[in-house]
Amino acid sequence: MSDLDLNRVPSFLIKRVSQALIRQAEEGLRPLGIGMASMSVLGVLHRGEARTQAELARLLQVEQPSMAQTLVRLERDQLIRRRPDPEHKRIQIVELTELALSRIPQAKEILWQGNIKALTGFSAEEVERFVDFLQRANSNLRADS
Numbered sequence: 001m002s003d004l005d006l007n008r009v010p011s012f013l014i015k016r017v018s019q020a021l022i023r024q025a026e027e028g029l030r031p032l033g034i035g036m037a038s039m040s041v042l043g044v045l046h047r048g049e050a051r052t053q054a055e056l057a058r059l060l061q062v063e064q065p066s067m068a069q070t071l072v073r074l075e076r077d078q079l080i081r082r083r084p085d086p087e088h089k090r091i092q093i094v095e096l097t098e099l100a101l102s103r104i105p106q107a108k109e110i111l112w113q114g115n116i117k118a119l120t121g122f123s124a125e126e127v128e129r130f131v132d133f134l135q136r137a138n139s140n141l142r143a144d145s
Helices: 010-032 036-047 053-060 064-076 098-118 124-143
Strands: 080-084 092-096
Touching: 010 036, 010 098, 036 053, 036 064, 036 092, 036 098, 053 064, 053 092, 064 080, 092 098
Parallel strands: none
Antiparallel strands: 080 092
16 A cells, blocks of 8 residues: 555545635634534524434434534624523523624625635536535445434
C-alpha cells in the first residue's frame, strides 16, 4: 500500500470537502450567532420534526448530554425557548424564538452558497447523481448501526 493516493480515496475526499464546507459555513454563520453544530437542531425544529430534547437527540442521533449542551447554548443565545409540556410536567417543549425564525433564512442562504461554490461546473444531472450517490452511501453506512 505504499502507493496509496489519498486523493483517490472517497472517505478522505468526503472528509476534506466536508471540512471546507463547514469552515466556510462557520465563517458566514458567525455574525448571525449560529454555529454549524446548531444548524441541524434549528432545522429539525423549524420543520416541526421534533419538539423535545429526547426527540431531537433520537432524530439527530446524538447522546442526550450533547443535546442538552447544545440546547443550553441555543437558549443562552436566545434562539430557542423551553416551556413545560402541559400534558407531561417533567417534559419540556423546545421552540424556536422569533430571533431564530428571522435568522434561519439567512443561515440557509449561507449554507446554500457553499453548495453552489462546491458544485460549480457540475451539470444539473451530475448534481442529481452526486446527491443520489451520497444518499446511497449514507444509507449503506446507517444500515449497520
